[in-house]
Amino acid sequence: MATIEECRTALEKLSDNMQGAEGDVRAAAALDRSVSCLITDLDVTFVGRLTGGRIEVSDTLEGPPREKAEIRLTMTGEDLVALVDGGLNFAKAWGTGRVKLEASLLDLFRLRKLL
Template sequence: MATVEECRQALNDLAARLAANAEAQGKLDLDRTLACRLTDLGAAFHGRITAGRLIDITDGDDPKAKIALVITSDDLIDLVNGRLELTRVISSIRANPFDLLKLRKLL
């Protein structure tokens, strides 16, 4: 089981990778709040996806988030590090179908 700090770092790494790729990918029409709920740690983070970037990552849940990733800490680490495909955890993502398609392009 990964720690809360490892999960926080994974999200920050993902944010850095998305920021580096944002210009190359062009404008992605996705502006949504995001919550990442870690089921095995009882912890959560939230932020915002906008213009192909993940910004304002903060500790704590956002119950009104438009996109929610409900996942174990190890799966989050594996997903961010490319050892787990998004399609394998699609049932863990709560979002409307159009947002899911846009997320696939982003990740």
């Protein structure tokens, strides 16, 4: 099981990867939206904002998110680390329900370029 620190590090690495992207991926990451990432096995939620091509985590909360973010992710800590390290394919994980991504239809179309 991944720790809270490993999950935070994975989110920072994802953020760095997004900021360094080019073309369509960079455009997709340029959204300005609230974000939450519920780590189910740790029962913690990272909340923050996708802005300037980065995910800025502003807080770590116990339990599920208290407010509904515009982009919501749900997964285990191990899956988050594996996704960021390249050991888990997002499309497969999403298709099998290991990872949940909730957002508006328009945002999902934009975010698909990141996947």
